[in-house]
Amino acid sequence: MGNSKNIPYGRQSIDEQDLKAVTDALTSGWLTTGPKVAEFEQAIAKISGVAHGVAVNSGTAALHAAMFAFEVKEGDEVIVPPMTFAASANCVAYMGATPVFADVDPDTLLIDPAEVEKKITSKTKGIIAVDYAGQPCDYEALRNIADKHGIFLAADGCHSIGGSLNGKPVGSLADITLYSFHPVKHMTTGEGGMAVTDNAEYDKRMRIFRNHGITADFRQRDGWFYEMQELGFNYRITDFQCALGLSQLSRLPEWIARRREIAAIYDKEFAAMEGIAPLGKQEGAKHAYHLYVINLEGENRSDKRKAVFDYLRGHGLGVQVHYIPVHLHPYYKNNFGTHEGMCPVAEKAYEGLISLPMFPLMENEDIEYVVETVQTALRQG
Numbered sequence: 291m292g293n294s295k296n297i298p299y300g301r302q303s304i305d306e307q308d309l310k311a312v313t314d315a316l317t318s319g320w321l322t323t324g325p326k327v328a329e330f331e332q333a334i335a336k337i338s339g340v341a342h343g344v345a346v347n348s349g350t351a352a353l354h355a356a357m358f359a360f361e362v363k364e365g366d367e368v369i370v371p372p373m374t375f376a377a378s379a380n381c382v383a384y385m386g387a388t389p390v391f392a393d394v395d396p397d398t399l400l401i402d403p404a405e406v407e408k409k410i411t412s413k414t415k416g417i418i419a420v421d422y423a424g425q426p427c428d429y430e431a432l433r434n435i436a437d438k439h440g441i442f443l444a445a446d447g448c449h450s451i452g453g454s455l456n457g458k459p460v461g462s463l464a465d466i467t468l469y470s471f472h473p474v475k476h477m478t479t480g481e482g483g484m485a486v487t488d489n490a491e492y493d494k495r496m497r498i499f500r501n502h503g504i505t506a507d508f509r510q511r512d513g514w515f516y517e518m519q520e521l522g523f524n525y526r527i528t529d530f531q532c533a534l535g536l537s538q539l540s541r542l543p544e545w546i547a548r549r550r551e552i553a554a555i556y557d558k559e560f561a562a563m564e565g566i567a568p569l570g571k572q573e574g575a576k577h578a579y580h581l582y583v584i585n586l587e588g589e590n591r592s593d594k595r596k597a598v599f600d601y602l603r604g605h606g607l608g609v610q611v612h613y614i615p616v617h618l619h620p621y622y623k624n625n626f627g628t629h630e631g632m633c634p635v636a637e638k639a640y641e642g643l644i645s646l647p648m649f650p651l652m653e654n655e656d657i658e659y660v661v662e663t664v665q666t667a668l669r670q671g
């Protein structure tokens with residue numbers, strides 16, 4: 291049998307129920323900011339164990355809205371990890387504030403609370419923790435630091451929706467948690483995102499922010515009067531996207547169960563292989579496995595990674611690298627003076643990282659194919 295495999299690292303699932311939900315919403319009379327938005331917000335807040343959800347049109351918009359809720363301003367510093375998608379730090383730059391990079395734990399690649407503590411200054415306004423690959427960070431340690439210094443704690447949960455730490459769901463572990471519903475994430479609205487929180491004031495500020503900064507407080511009174519009190523954006527999401535989100539959400543538990551099943555097979559197979567190490571597990575965490583990441587061991591990892599990566603790509607596996615440490619991007623070097631050597635753990639880890647295919651629709655034979663192909667690639671690399 292010739293192998294014409296084409297397995298991406300992640301892929302959405304759209305079924306008949308999703309199609310019906312979207313067409314029903316489209317013909318309901320509401321195209322945007324209707325009942326499905328509120329329903330979706332409540333449903334995501336519920337699984338997050340908090341009172342409020344603010345749906346927006348991307349995970350990036352959700353991060354931006356959170357920074358607005360926390361009143362991050364020019365001159366402030368916000369601590370972020372380098373091992374993440376650029377948007378986790380960009381939202382700080384949007385506010386004219388400075389992202390300060392705190393290195394990650396070598397085993398889990400999650401932000402290291404001891405490194406966070408070292409980066410605290412009189413300008414520090416808060417921390418954005420990132421649940422890299424899908425397992426929650428050490429929020430107990432991070433909460434202690436945040437409370438001690440009177441700063442905010444945000445969670446970029448774009449990888450970890452449906453996960454938990456010591457029995458508490460992702461979404462309830464920080465002051466505000468952000469999700470993305472991009473197609474490559476656990477569940478999708480095409481483009482979309484949400485900020486969830488237990489804090490009514492943050493909720494209110496984020497609602498105003500997604501709608502140009504306009505308050506609707508006077509609407510009921512006068513019918514036509516409104517005031518724009520702060521500068522916001524149009525970050526609204528449509529009703530039909532939220533209808534898709536609700537439909538997708540109903541399958542999230544089974545999808546996460548399948549992701550954990552796939553990860554368990556990978557863990558077992560890769561533990562026995564020479565030359566690679568799976569990521570470490572955060573104590574008390576239930577992993578949501580947005581990504582399954584392997585790290586190459588030994589010398590010349592950068593060259594070895596390129597050889598293995600090219601081999602896997604050449605054999606139909608849409609592998610990826612998550613992530614180029616954010617502080618190494620030219621934008622950050624040029625505007626914030628970041629440089630190589632600032633976060634040595636993330637920089638060293640980066641040289642050997644590869645994200646393997648991980649999505650609920652993978653068949654068992656796909657998983658076997660990935661394992662065999664990685665094995666062959668390592669022998670040749």
Ligand SMILES: *Cc1c(COP(=O)(O)O)cnc(C)c1O
Nearest residue numbers: 348349350375377448470471472
């Ligand atoms: C996907 C992602 C984002 C951005 O979400 P978008 O919906 O693409 O804007 C932010 N942070 C992390 C960690 C992500 O994976």
